[in-house]
Amino acid sequence: MNQFNKTDLVKGDITLIYADAIVNAANSSLLGGGGVDGAIHRAGGPAILEACKKIVAAQGNCKTGNAVITTAGNLPAKFIIHTVGPVWNDGLHDEATRLANCYKNSMQLAINNQCKSIAFPNISTGIYRFPKKLAAQIAVQVVHAVLAQTKDLDKVIFVCFDEENYNYIREQLLLYI
Numbered sequence: 001m002n003q004f005n006k007t008d009l010v011k012g013d014i015t016l017i018y019a020d021a022i023v024n025a026a027n028s029s030l031l032g033g034g035g036v037d038g039a040i041h042r043a044g045g046p047a048i049l050e051a052c053k054k055i056v057a058a059q060g061n062c063k064t065g066n067a068v069i070t071t072a073g074n075l076p077a078k079f080i081i082h083t084v085g086p087v088w089n090d091g092l093h094d095e096a097t098r099l100a101n102c103y104k105n106s107m108q109l110a111i112n113n114q115c116k117s118i119a120f121p122n123i124s125t126g127i128y129r130f131p132k133k134l135a136a137q138i139a140v141q142v143v144h145a146v147l148a149q150t151k152d153l154d155k156v157i158f159v160c161f162d163e164e165n166y167n168y169i170r171e172q173l174l175l176y177i
């Protein structure tokens, strides 16, 4: 299986995806919010928030670029990996590196928890205003770089809620055929 076959592109709602882990674009409080974060907590039920609160009590807030793992509650996934994307400022505040870290650290956490498949939303491209084209370039590049270095993941699914993100991710994935 080549690396291209290890990536998939889906347009829709990540809460409906059957993957070992789905990634949440959270904020550092881990207490929920709008966008995909709101959708995951709503669909997954209160067990996810309870697990997040325990993590915050034990280790404090989650820093930008880092990731933590919880139950997926009522969702079809096994785990939720909550990562905190950067707020886009002007591109001069390490936004690109910090977004890359979200993808890297989420994949590593999935591997550490014996996950074979992981689904990502377009982290930071909503409320945090990261430019979608640049975010797609970073996401696909990092995912392929990590896949090239591990045999532990069988599938990475990009789940795009909007047409614009879908087209940018598609454009980037085609570069790897």
Ligand code: AR6
Binding pocket: 012, 013, 014, 015, 025, 026, 027, 032, 033, 034, 035, 036, 037, 038, 039, 040, 085, 121, 122, 123, 124, 125, 126, 127, 128, 129, 130, 159, 160, 161, 162, 165
């Ligand atoms: N499934 C997949 N993708 C979705 C869904 C869904 N159900 N809903 C929205 N998106 P955002 P951010 C897409 O704003 O920019 C929260 O309040 C959306 O179209 O969810 O990282 C957190 O608590 C966009 O492309 O996350 C933080 O405070 C992408 O998900 C803050 O928002 C990310 O948009 C994080 O902002």
